[in-house]
Amino acid sequence: MGFIPDRAKSFTVYLQRRFGITLPGNVGVYFAKGLRVGNRGLMKSHIHGELGYGACDLGFNPTNALIQNFGHLATRNVLDVEEDAAKAFAAGKDFECDMGRSTRYVIIRYKTHTVGMGYYDRDKKRVLNRIPEKRRREIINSI
Amino acid sequence: MDDGPFREWLSGYTDCDRCLEAFRNRRHFFRVNTLKLSPEKFLETTRLKCERTAQYDLAFELKEAEGYEIGRTWEYFLGYIHPQSLPSILVSLALNPTREDAVLDVAAAPGSKFSHMAMLMGNEGVLVGNDLRPDKISALFATINRLNVLNCIVTERDGTLLDWKERFTKVLLDAPCTALGSGESAPERWEPEHSRKISILQKKMLFSAYDALKPGGELVYSTCTYAKEENEEVVKNLLDNVPGAELADLGLDIPHEPGLGEYGGEFRKCCRVYPQHLRSEGFFMAKIRKVG
Numbered sequence: 315m316g317f318i319p320d321r322a323k324s325f326t327v328y329l330q331r332r333f334g335i336t337l338p339g340n341v342g343v344y345f346a347k348g349l350r351v352g353n354r355g356l357m358k359s360h361i362h363g364e365l366g367y368g369a370c371d372l373g374f375n376p377t378n379a380l381i382q383n384f385g386h387l388a389t390r391n392v393l394d395v396e397e398d399a400a401k402a403f404a405a406g407k408d409f410e411c412d413m414g415r416s417t418r419y420v421i422i423r424y425k426t427h428t429v430g431m432g433y434y435d436r437d438k439k440r441v442l443n444r445i446p447e448k449r450r451r452e453i454i455n456s457i
Numbered sequence: 458m459d460d461g462p463f464r465e466w467l468s469g470y471t472d473c474d475r476c477l478e479a480f481r482n483r484r485h486f487f488r489v490n491t492l493k494l495s496p497e498k499f500l501e502t503t504r505l506k507c508e509r510t511a512q513y514d515l516a517f518e519l520k521e522a523e524g525y526e527i528g529r530t531w532e533y534f535l536g537y538i539h540p541q542s543l544p545s546i547l548v549s550l551a552l553n554p555t556r557e558d559a560v561l562d563v564a565a566a567p568g569s570k571f572s573h574m575a576m577l578m579g580n581e582g583v584l585v586g587n588d589l590r591p592d593k594i595s596a597l598f599a600t601i602n603r604l605n606v607l608n609c610i611v612t613e614r615d616g617t618l619l620d621w622k623e624r625f626t627k628v629l630l631d632a633p634c635t636a637l638g639s640g641e642s643a644p645e646r647w648e649p650e651h652s653r654k655i656s657i658l659q660k661k662m663l664f665s666a667y668d669a670l671k672p673g674g675e676l677v678y679s680t681c682t683y684a685k686e687e688n689e690e691v692v693k694n695l696l697d698n699v700p701g702a703e704l705a706d707l708g709l710d711i712p713h714e715p716g717l718g719e720y721g722g723e724f725r726k727c728c729r730v731y732p733q734h735l736r737s738e739g740f741f742m743a744k745i746r747k748v749g
Contacts, residue, residue: 340581341607353608359559359583361624363612367602379602382536383493404534427535448599457502457531 325349328374333421334389343369351380375419378431378445385421385428392421393432393441397456400424403432406450408442419444427457460644470683471714471731476739479732480641485522486737487538488546489515491576492605494537503532512711512735515576516546536603541569542639544730544740545681549573551707551728551742552677554627556581561625563616563632563666566593568600570631575606587612587619617661621669627676630666632659634680634687638732638739652684659691667695667702672749675705679742688741689720689727701748709742711735716743 322343329335337343342354344365352366368377385392399409403422413420417436422429431444443450467473487507489499496515505527506520517538519527532538549570554560554577565571565586575584586601586609588594594613601609614620616630635651637643663678670676680687696702704726712734716727727743 351607353580353583355581356583356608356610359585359610361583361585361610361612361621363585363610364598365610366607367598377602382603383605404531427531429535449603451529451534453531453534454526454529455531456504457535 321345322349325370325374329376332419333376333385333391335384335387337384337387376431378449381421381431382428385423386426388421388423388428391418392423393434394423395429397424400427400429401453403429403441403443404445404450405452406443406445406447408440410439411441412439413441425457463644463647466647466649467683470685470729472733475733476731479736480739482736483732483738484543484736485519485525485527485540486510486516486543486546487519487527487540488513488573489517490536490539490572490604491515492572492580492607493535499532499537503537505530505532505538510543512543513546513550516541516543536605539569539572539600539604541573542738543735544738545569546573547709547711547730548629548631548677548679548740548742549577551679551709551744552627552629552675553708554578554582554584558626559583559585559624560627560629561585561587561619561621561666561669563587563619563628563630563662563669565597565611566590567596568604568606570629571597571609572600572604572606574629575604575608578608580605580607582608584609585612585625586610587614587616589613589615617658617665619665619669623669623671625669626671626674628666628670628674629677629679630662631679632662632687632691634659634682635684637682637684638741639681652682652686656684656686656691659687660694663691663695664699667699667745667747670747672701672747674747676745676747677707677742678745679740681738681740683729683731683739683741685717685720688729688743689717689724692724692727692743692745693720695745703746703748705744705746707742707744716741
């Protein structure tokens with residue numbers, strides 16, 4: 315376990331550039347079996363284990379958990395959807411949409427709530443669902 | 458099935474009829490997760506039919522809950538709420554962890570009390586969640602991810618062999634137990650010898666948990682069962698064998714019955730919550746202080 319400033323810093327810069335997300339001051343990104351997000355005080359504890367939760371997969375793609383918890387801070391690459399689309403997305407469905415010529419990760423938002431992470435495929439003109447299977451739910455009520 | 462022997466056994470602790478009747482008609486609770494939104498914002502937003510409890514501002518009773526799948530609501534999906542029984546919520550309140558604490562949860566999965574403690578700590582300080590089995594660790598991470606727990610470190614150790622001498626200011630041991638206070642099937646599952654067997658494990662875990670506590674620190678021991686072998690007897694075994702361990706008041710203003718007097722007057726400080734007290738699960742709680 316160790317703190318690798320370059321890699322952690324690169325990821326936070328990526329989050330800022332891609333989504334406009336600046337993590338709160340008390341939240342840090344660490345390298346410990348991959349990049350993880352957690353409270354800044356954790357490194358002082360010297361307890362060996364898994365800190366916080368995963369920040370990204372291979373290639374700096376933010377985890378769905380990170381996006382669901384900090385997606386409300388995003389200012390770019392956010393797709394606002396209606397209730398039916400939000401419900402379908404929460405249940406794990408992809409949806410058709412034209413977001414232009416660049417393939418990229420996007421945050422799906424319903425009202426002020428971050429539903430999850432999607433991947434826009436410009437060739438298919440679809441947003442592919444990136445919510446992990448175990449997190450998906452058939453939602454029954456409205457908010 | 459003849460539940461006579463179970464009823465007779467339960468009558469040794471409390472009013473059996475009231476207890477079983479209250480459990481059958483138990484209420485469903487959840488707590489608002491302030492790591493994701495404020496209670497005011499929650500009330501402004503939600504369409505769940507719910508009512509705030511008298512015992513805790515952030516705990517709500519779900520109304521018209523029969524057959525309602527709270528796990529399929531937006532509120533659950535977005536991590537705004539967490540379904541949890543009221544006595545289970547009270548366990549974390551009894552430990553009362555703060556931002557300055559280093560806290561250990563010895564058997565943390567699936568993470569209800571663990572995430573509640575993170576909330577009480579405002580995602581500050583250090584919260585270590587331990588469990589033994591990989592499938593349980595996976596359930597713990599699902600809770601951490603959904604509820605945005607950021608002050609945590611997860612470890613995978615045998616709870617009887619923690620080997621963290623005096624590292625934590627507060628420790629929670631919600632021990633594996635026969636769960637006779639939390640299941641419809643309690644009369645069928647009950648076996649007189651089962652509690653005796655599991656109490657051996659509980660005693661070892663409590664020694665190990667106590668060892669991890671700093672002098673002056675506090676430990677809460679809890680189970681969701683009624684058997685004295687898993688409750689007072691486990692605590693008594695620690696008090697008898699470790700100098701400097703003493704029982705402390707839990708500081709909870711809730712209806713309950715005290716711990717069993719046959720183990721000593723100080724056991725009145727323990728708390729036995731039966732289903733008839735809060736129309737919820739049955740729980741046992743004890744707070745132990747390590748005199749510095």
